[in-house]
Amino acid sequence: MSARLEVRLVKRLPGFTLDAQWSADGGVAALFGPSGAGKTLTLSCMAGLLRPDAGRIVVDGRVLFDAAAGVDVPPQARRVGYVFQGYALFPHRTVAENVGFGLRDRPRAERERRVAEVVTRLGLGGFERRHPSELSGGQRQRVALGRALAIDPALLLLDEPLSALDAPLRAALRNDLRAILSEWGTAAVVVTHDFSEAYRLGDRIVVYDHGRVVQSAPRAELLWQPASEAVARIMDIPNVLHGTVVKATPDRIQLRWRGQLLEAVNSPTRSYLPPPESPLAFFIRPEYVRLIRKDRGPADPGHHMNLMTGTVVADEDFGTTWTLRIRLDHPGPPAQGDYDLQVEVPHLVYEILEIDRDRHWEFSIHRGSIHVLPA
Amino acid sequence: MTDETLSALALSVRVAVLATLANAFVGIPLAYVLARRRFRGRALLDLLVTLPLVLPPTVTGYYLIVLLGRRGWLGAPVYAATGWSIAFTWYAAVVAATVMALPLLVRTARAAIESVDRDLEKAAWTLGRSEWRTALEVTLPLARNGILAGLVLAFARALGEFGATLMLAGNIPGRTTTVPLAIYTAVQTGEETMALALVAILTVLSCLVLVVAGRLGARAA
Numbered sequence: 231m232s233a234r235l236e237v238r239l240v241k242r243l244p245g246f247t248l249d250a251q252w253s254a255d256g257g258v259a260a261l262f263g264p265s266g267a268g269k270t271l272t273l274s275c276m277a278g279l280l281r282p283d284a285g286r287i288v289v290d291g292r293v294l295f296d297a298a299a300g301v302d303v304p305p306q307a308r309r310v311g312y313v314f315q316g317y318a319l320f321p322h323r324t325v326a327e328n329v330g331f332g333l334r335d336r337p338r339a340e341r342e343r344r345v346a347e348v349v350t351r352l353g354l355g356g357f358e359r360r361h362p363s364e365l366s367g368g369q370r371q372r373v374a375l376g377r378a379l380a381i382d383p384a385l386l387l388l389d390e391p392l393s394a395l396d397a398p399l400r401a402a403l404r405n406d407l408r409a410i411l412s413e414w415g416t417a418a419v420v421v422t423h424d425f426s427e428a429y430r431l432g433d434r435i436v437v438y439d440h441g442r443v444v445q446s447a448p449r450a451e452l453l454w455q456p457a458s459e460a461v462a463r464i465m466d467i468p469n470v471l472h473g474t475v476v477k478a479t480p481d482r483i484q485l486r487w488r489g490q491l492l493e494a495v496n497s498p499t500r501s502y503l504p505p506p507e508s509p510l511a512f513f514i515r516p517e518y519v520r521l522i523r524k525d526r527g528p529a530d531p532g533h534h535m536n537l538m539t540g541t542v543v544a545d546e547d548f549g550t551t552w553t554l555r556i557r558l559d560h561p562g563p564p565a566q567g568d569y570d571l572q573v574e575v576p577h578l579v580y581e582i583l584e585i586d587r588d589r590h591w592e593f594s595i596h597r598g599s600i601h602v603l604p605a
Numbered sequence: 606m607t608d609e610t611l612s613a614l615a616l617s618v619r620v621a622v623l624a625t626l627a628n629a630f631v632g633i634p635l636a637y638v639l640a641r642r643r644f645r646g647r648a649l650l651d652l653l654v655t656l657p658l659v660l661p662p663t664v665t666g667y668y669l670i671v672l673l674g675r676r677g678w679l680g681a682p683v684y685a686a687t688g689w690s691i692a693f694t695w696y697a698a699v700v701a702a703t704v705m706a707l708p709l710l711v712r713t714a715r716a717a718i719e720s721v722d723r724d725l726e727k728a729a730w731t732l733g734r735s736e737w738r739t740a741l742e743v744t745l746p747l748a749r750n751g752i753l754a755g756l757v758l759a760f761a762r763a764l765g766e767f768g769a770t771l772m773l774a775g776n777i778p779g780r781t782t783t784v785p786l787a788i789y790t791a792v793q794t795g796e797e798t799m800a801l802a803l804v805a806i807l808t809v810l811s812c813l814v815l816v817v818a819g820r821l822g823a824r825a826a
Contacts, residue, residue, distance in 0.1 A: 305731050312728060320725060332733055334733065
């Protein structure tokens with residue numbers, strides 16, 4: 231395998247076992263999953279701060295750990311930069327001393343040149359003599375990045391790099407961080423429990439759950455093709471539903487759900503072919519449900535597929551969008567508590583259609599917007 | 606002031622300073638090891654170091670005699686080889702004061718070391734520092750105020766040590782009589798003025814020490 235990063239780890243702790251395997255081709259890999267899934271534990275093992283019980287860690291062909299071969303490079307010799315959650319800057323050292331901390335073995339002149347270069351590239355010029363307590367959250371993050379990057383690491387590890395920041399700052403620094411990571415080109419692993427952060431920062435997303443990797447895929451693939459219902463739930467995707475297979479072909483899957491016959495596109499890459507009458511999980515993205523305008527005549531079944539009717543039983547204003555909870559007219563208990571589908575419409579649409587007044591709607595879902603989740 | 610008073614004061618200060626130095630050399634590494642390492646016998650070591658804090662000083666002194674006295678486990682071979690024993694010398698006062706003060710330093714310094722964020726140490730390791738260099742460059746500097754506060758408390762304890770000193774060093778005027786022992790003797794023999802003067806000196810010194818330790822402690826927190 232020619233992947234730049236190969237990780238295979240087993241670590242048993244009281245009440246928790248990490249058993250994870252994934253690989254990545256440079257760029258940024260985002261480890262995503264709920265807290266307590268083993269993401270930070272993985273970073274600790276990669277940095278050599280914690281010894282796995284079994285497994286192998288290879289970075290750019292260099293074996294850092296191999297239980298079978300008895301290789302365990304100590305953290306001091308791994309050349310792995312670690313940006314800790316909360317940054318772990320040395321409070322008794324200045325910005326320049328923090329950035330230069332890992333360069334102690336280099337000649338003084340070279341050390342100073344490197345510190346100056348890193349400080350300038352990260353926009354920290356003028357702050358060299360300040361102490362961490364005199365910096366803003368964003369500046370601290372950059373000092374932590376600079377300190378880890380100054381040693382020219384083979385791999386950069388970032389543990390929840392944005393969680394120490396306030397929400398408004400977080401969005402801005404997410405973009406900064408993305409820019410810095412791609413500019414320096416160092417292979418990086420970012421841990422986060424926020425999917426939008428994982429999606430924004432990672433080229434590849436590795437989904438963790440209960441100490442295992444449940445999916446590892448390029449970020450776009452993950453977004454549209456979660457490997458299972460479990461992954462969809464961890465991603466917090468709305469409208470994860472359960473139906474019954476009517477007929478499956480490599481292109482299409484027909485399924486029965488709440489009295490409707492739905493048609494979905496089968497995944498072209500994995501053409502999943504479950505037998506008829508087997509249970510099937512799928513999800514419908516709330517922003518892809520179309521309400522049929524009543525002033526344009528009746529819906530055209532040739533154009534509008536997967537037609538249904540239902541009542542808005544609740545709605546919530548999120549500022550730029552409205553989230554509607556719709557209960558289908560079909561009798562029987564609704565699929566998600568007291569409603570069947572969550573639908574998202576822009577504010578403008580909500581106002582034009584006067585949804586606050588008019589609650590009963592016909593709507594359609596394109597077959598490409600119904601995503602099947604393999605069992 | 607009489608010669609006896611002066612010599613007691615000088616001896617007390619000398620004993621307290623040396624005991625504090627000994628505490629720094631033994632107590633700081635001990636505090637670090639207890640705070641950061643997990644090893645067999647750690648609980649036992651912790652117990653041994655802390656015991657003098659709760660035992661009556663005379664009991665600690667008795668153990669010191671058993672260990673270092675002329676017929677003690679360590680003292681007997683030394684006496685057999687050299688004809689010298691530490692018992693009833695002023696060195697014994699230093700040893701007694703050191704042992705009695707150690708738990709104060711170790712407990713204070715250990716708490717300060719434990720409060721240093723472990724991620725800082727891990728960061729230093731990933732940046733190439735050995736555990737030893739990390740302790741010197743990161744952990745101990747950041748625990749500095751707590752360690753200094755512990756040293757100040759140890760100094761105060763050493764200055765005021767009575768029971769264990771009496772057991773191991775005795776009360777030989779001009780040789781092993783420290784200020785607390787001189788106060789005891791003065792009261793026993795009715796030399797009220799001398800007792801009062803020494804009491805006043807020790808009280809003022811102890812107050813000073815508490816103020817200094819309090820300030821260091823506040824800065825450490």
